[in-house]
Amino acid sequence: MTTAVATQYEAVIGLEVHAQLLTRSKMFCACRADYQGAPPNTTVCPVCLALPGSLPVINKRAVEYVMMTGLALNCDIPEHTKFDRKNYPYPDLMKGYQISQYDQPIAKGGWMVLRVDGREKRAGITRVHLEEDVAKLFHRSDPSGETYSLLDVNRAGVPLMEIVGEPDLRSPEEARQYLRRLRAIVQYLGVSTTKMEEGSFRCDANISIRPAGATGLGPKVEVKNMNSFRAVHRAIARPSAGAAGGTLQTVCASLRPAGR
Numbered sequence: 196m197t198t199a200v201a202t203q204y205e206a207v208i209g210l211e212v213h214a215q216l217l218t219r220s221k222m223f224c225a226c227r228a229d230y231q232g233a234p235p236n237t238t239v240c241p242v243c244l245a246l247p248g249s250l251p252v253i254n255k256r257a258v259e260y261v262m263m264t265g266l267a268l269n270c271d272i273p274e275h276t277k278f279d280r281k282n283y284p285y286p287d288l289m290k291g292y293q294i295s296q297y298d299q300p301i302a303k304g305g306w307m308v309l310r311v312d313g314r315e316k317r318a319g320i321t322r323v324h325l326e327e328d329v330a331k332l333f334h335r336s337d338p339s340g341e342t343y344s345l346l347d348v349n350r351a352g353v354p355l356m357e358i359v360g361e362p363d364l365r366s367p368e369e370a371r372q373y374l375r376r377l378r379a380i381v382q383y384l385g386v387s388t389t390k391m392e393e394g395s396f397r398c399d400a401n402i403s404i405r406p407a408g409a410t411g412l413g414p415k416v417e418v419k420n421m422n423s424f425r426a427v428h429r430a431i432a433r434p435s436a437g438a439a440g441g442t443l444q445t446v447c448a449s450l451r452p453a454g455r
C-alpha cells in the first residue's frame with residue numbers, strides 16, 4: 196500500500212519559520228529583549244503593555260538583521276517597506292493586533308540550495324518579514340479542578356522574523372534539510388539564538404497531497420508551532436502517508452511538548 200501511494204501521490208510542503216531576533220531591546224520599545232529567565236511581567240513598559248496613548252519606535256537593528264537574512268537567502272530588498280496591523284482577538288496579544296508586514300516585506304523572492312539524498316535542490320523563499328512576538332499564556336488548574344490562565348507579557352514585542360518558503364518541498368526529508376540549512380544560515384549571521392527548545396526558532400508547515408504530476412494544490416493540512424526537526428519530520432510524514440485513496444480535509448493542528 197505504501198508503495199502504491201508513493202507512485203500515485205506526492206506531498207507539496209511549504210514551511211514558515213519564525214525566528215526571534217537577537218537584539219538588545221524589543222521591536223518597538225526600549226525593554227530588554229532577553230526575557231528568558233526574567234521574573235514574569237518585569238521586562239514591560241507602556242508600549243509593549245499596549246497602554247492607551249503609547250506609540251511604537253522601530254528597532255533599527257532588527258530591520259538590519261532581516262535585510263542580512265534576506266541577502267543571505269538571495270532575496271531582493273525593495274526600496275520601500277511598510278508595517279501593517281494584523282487584527283485578531285486573543286488574550287496573548289496585548290493591543291488586539293500584531294504589528295506585522297503584509298504586502299511590502301523587507302525581503303522577497305529568494306532561494307537556497309538543499310542537498311537531499313546526494314542531489315541538489317533549489318527551494319524558493321517567498322519573503323522575509325518582521326513582526327513582534329506575543330505574550331505567553333500558562334494554562335493551569337487548582338486542586339479543585341478549576342482551570343485558570345496566567346499571562347506573562349515579557350515576550351510581547353520581542354522582534355520576530357518570519358521566513359516564508361515556497362511550496363517547493365516534496366518529502367519530510369526535504370523539509371528537514373530545508374530547516375537545517377535555514378537554521379545554519381541564521382545562526383552563522385548571528386541574528387538569532389535559533390534555540391528551538393526555547394521557541395526562538397519555530398516552524399509551521401503547510402502540507403497538501405496531490406496526484407503525482409498534477410499542478411494544482413489539494414486540501415491543506417496546517418501544522419503549527421513545531422520546535423524540533425523530529426516534530427517537523429513526523430508531522431509531515433503522517434499526512435503524506437495518509438493520502439491512500441481517502442479524502443483530505445483542511446485542518447489546523449498544533450503540536451506542543453507535553454506539559455506546556
Ligand SMILES: [Zn+2]
Pocket residue numbers: 221224225226238239240241242243244352
Ligand atoms: Zn516595552
